Amino acid sequence: MTQEENTRRLEKLKSIVRSMPDKPGSYQFYDAEGTIIYVGKAKSLKNRVSSYFHTEVDRYKTKVLVSKIMDISYTVVNTEEDALLLENSLIKKYNPRYNVLLKDGKTYPSICVTNEFFPRIFKTRKINKKYGTYYGPYSHLPSMYAILDLIKELYHPRTCNLPLRQEEVEKGKYKVCLDYHIKRCGGPCVGKQTHEEYIANINQAKEILKGKTRDLLRKMREDMMALAEELKFEEAEVLKKKYEAILSYCSKSEVVSHTIDNVDVFSITNDGNTAFINYIHVSNGAINQSFTFEYKKKLDETDEELLALGIIEMRKRFNSKSKEIILPVELDLNLEGITITVPQRGDKKTLLDLSIMNGKQYKFDRLKQKEKLNPEQKAVRLMTELQQALKLPRLPYQIECFDNSNISGTNAVAACIVFKKMKPSKSDYRKYNIKTVEGPDDYASMKEVVRRRYGRLKEENERMPDLIITDGGKGQMEVVREVVEDELKLDIPIAGLAKDNRHRTNELLYGFPPITIGLKTDSELFHVLTRIQDEVHRFAITFHRDKRSKAALHSELDDIKGIGPKTKELLLEKLKTVKRIKESDHETLAKLIGESKAKLITEFFEAKKELEN
16 A cells, blocks of 8 residues: 555545544444454544544554554444443454454353253253253353252252153153152152142242342241241251251352342453453352453453453353442443442452452463463473563573582582573583582682583583572672673673571572562472472482492502402402401412412502501
């Protein structure tokens, strides 16, 4: 498109906007093919649509959208709520390219109560409102099965698929099945249970499905007392068992407050490109519905915009008639007859916190699912978290960590381990014997090892690590910095893992002078860092133990030239100790290992004896 053509396009669109009314409604943007590419809603159509064509619009994605618009249409409605409903309906119908994408992930089951003469109650994933009344959907399947089990236990709805009709029942067309004999069905198909009694049970089951257990329990208690006064104790006892079963079910549900009834709660959590909106419905003081929707962003939509869309979507889907909505933030949203509350404390704040927690958990679960499919994603996430926490110039792809090990300065060793993409790269591990330090001096030992490690990498022009972690506090960090920055003139970030007085890692240090980085000790990233620390400690200790073992196995026989391992083993097998070998005469040794080797051993010990004297 030439600049002249683009100017004509924008002038045409602005003329449409200038004629738009200052009323609520929904607007639609079309591309060159006449396809709807975006649907929006507004309290004032003129003000909202004109904002897209302001020169100060700085959102890149919005600029891309505006560059595709070739025509605009709109629909005026009476209220902002109607505008939201219309927007929601058009998005579902046309699935515009630049609107947020609603992702359910999967179809959750609902509970259906059929419209039949003798209704059935069962779970289903197919919704056909002509067929019956639906409750749900249920994202937490155990809750759904608990309700179904309770209804089956109390009211014995039929489980057969027979099309029971009144006239056919009266004609005796049907026969009872096994459920009747094992007392799981009242036998309405053969008239053993009247239609009135069966429907009364179904109506009570519906009250449970609606979450209206409080009213149901009060009515059952009244009926129970009335039966007792009439001396109908057996019937009262049957009712009492049902009453206790419902009471037990209610005690296991999430009771919030008996003062809160018929309230919707919404919260939003996002990770940049995706928003997760959680919906909770509270009835009679108990949570009877919780669901989280996932919205894929297309145009950098704000949390407030997405939350407004989610409220309309979920209230319509769940057929909510609640007159109060609890939200985490104020919304410029006017819904007729509905109060919006942003609680700061109390039971309603507890509900809001619960909704936020559910949204965050859903986000975490989705992230885990993605990471299982793509393990690289987890590594990138952890590296990004560490980069952001330490404000590193680049992703810490390669991390190296050092540790020393010695006993009173003897057999002093050090180790360097390497983690790449947050996983150990064992082929890059290195062991060091301390050569220049006398006695137990950890700082001097650390300097020697770091100098040898990075001096060689620098000399050979090899890749340097993105981060060095010291197994120690500020002192270790400083000696590493002196070598890396002052001596070798290298620019490598240095962090330290410090332990508390119980010798447990409790903080991450960074910077000069070092400061504590605010990282939760129970976070996944901190667990990876402590794993690095544990691994370098293990590697250093293992190397030190191996060195001590070799030193312990060393004997004077190892110093005699010409005496190999086999000869040494033979002598120790026959004479048991080095002391007895030393005290044996030439003839005894010659019988075991021959004249020449016996002579070497005899001469060695005789020369050593003369030196000692």
